[in-house]
Amino acid sequence: MAIYPVCPHCGSKQTSRVENFYRCSECRKDFGREPYTDNGEKMTDAVKGLRFRFGDLISGSVRLRMAEDLDSCLWEVYDTNGGDLDKVADVMNSEEWQAFKNTLLHDLYYYDWAKEYIPVNDGREIRGNNEWETAVIVSENEEYICRGYDAYPVYWDKFMSLLDPFFNRLQRD
Numbered sequence: 001m002a003i004y005p006v007c008p009h010c011g012s013k014q015t016s017r018v019e020n021f022y023r024c025s026e027c028r029k030d031f032g033r034e035p036y037t038d039n040g041e042k043m044t045d046a047v048k049g050l051r052f053r054f055g056d057l058i059s060g061s062v063r064l065r066m067a068e069d070l071d072s073c074l075w076e077v078y079d080t081n082g083g084d085l086d087k088v089a090d091v092m093n094s095e096e097w098q099a100f101k102n103t104l105l106h107d108l109y110y111y112d113w114a115k116e117y118i119p120v121n122d123g124r125e126i127r128g129n130n131e132w133e134t135a136v137i138v139s140e141n142e143e144y145i146c147r148g149y150d151a152y153p154v155y156w157d158k159f160m161s162l163l164d165p166f167f168n169r170l171q172r173d
Contacts, residue, residue: 007031008109011154031112035105037138043111044101049073049137052163055080056130064166066092066100067137073097077166088169103162108155110136110144117148134159 012026035043055061076089
């Protein structure tokens with residue numbers, strides 16, 4: 001019996017493979033198709049950067065910015081919690097950058113995420129009054145933004161694990 005990924009739309013494990021993508025039998029939505037830009041280029045080749053912010057206006061936030069530069073990716077991560085600024089910057093080689101993009105687009109199904117996540121008043125515990133926003137940058141005129149306030153995508157924990165190595169550098173440097 002084949003194991004298929006969890007649906008990024010509803011979190012169901014009741015998914016099946018259909019040609020080169022997946023279908024969820026719970027919410028009836030498809031996911032996992034190869035994403036393309038507005039100009040028809042594969043997204044894994046076209047993505048030029050990423051912006052991520054997590055936190056709130058009162059206590060501060062952590063941020064990550066990535067920008068492709070020729071055959072590498074420049075990145076910087078900073079923490080503005082408590083009014084101080086802690087910042088680290090470095091470079092990823094092209095293989096690391098490509099692996100990052102592949103994980104984001106093909107393992108975490110980023111392009112199948114909803115654009116907004118807002119908590120439902122269903123009695124579940126809220127994680128802590130936090131806003132977040134992430135933007136995958138393709139060009140000056142094209143980016144895909146997802147954001148939320150105390151509600152998160154199905155693949156949130158795996159997404160945060162992808163970003164952890166960058167944020168962990170704040171603690172070491």
